[in-house]
Amino acid sequence: MPPRKDPDASMSVPCFYGAELRYLREAAGLTLEQLVEGSFRGLSFLSQIERGERAMPMDLAVHVDNVLGTNGFFERRCEDAQKARKGGHAEYFADVLEMEQRAETIEEWAPMLVPGLLQTPDYTRTVVRTGMPRASDEEVEKRVAARMSRAAVFEGENAPKFWAILDESLIRRRTLPNEQMAALLEHIAEVVETTHSILQILPESDGIHAFMTGELRVMDFVDAAPVVYAESLHTGQLIDYPPLVKQYRESYDLLRAAALPPATSLTLIKEAAEDYRNGKHRARLE
Incomplete structure (x- = not known):
């Protein structure tokens, strides 16, 4: 020993x-x-x-x-x-934020909201205001600034390898005015390309898949065991039990296999951004 x-x-x-x-x-x-x-x-x-x-x-x-x-x-x-x-983050996210700073890889499944690391201020502001309608402008802006600051994780020599799978509805559902939606999608494409990250779109036409509910993040570390973070409305849970982490990872791999190829996904995001810019938003990606 x-x-x-x-x-x-x-x-x-x-x-x-x-x-x-x-x-x-x-x-x-x-x-x-x-x-x-x-x-x-x-x-x-x-x-x-x-x-x-x-x-x-x-x-x-x-x-x-x-x-x-x-x-x-x-x-x-x-x-x-x-x-x-x-500092502007939900209390239940504090430990995840700390882990994010030293993760070797971050893999996310986003069925309802664009991942925080890919959001724009306008998108974050809308999400926060919708979820906290009684919050003061100061509190909303504090949360916006906090979420934007997380993008610093991509800077430096030890930036994590990022992989995100987005549901198609995030691209086709107009959550912002056309110009802001275009800016959001262009920002996503830019982050993916400049950080050499991988992004996939899961088509809605696929129907039933491995993760029907809930947002999910899998994080690996150089010097610690992997963890899973599952988030729902107003709460989040860190999961470190190895057999359960393994099950989540297998489900994520199934989801990854069902999603569109990265190059195709990136092209669809850019095309959707251009459609929003030109006022030709389509109800479904083609």
């Missing part, structure tokens, strides 16, 4: 709290299995937190504080981290 690799607490904030968690767990005479028992998280997830590879989510922090008797230490840390990271 290889020697255990202890986290260097000086490397980062997650490493510091991971080292502290391991110290307190071992001082209490508990194994990883014993500490995670009764929580909603997997053993591998807790192990990665101890190694400083992931931040601790609130539900696990509360559980750990209760089991170890640490008087809310980890819960308070999560509250501070959420305030620092939130």
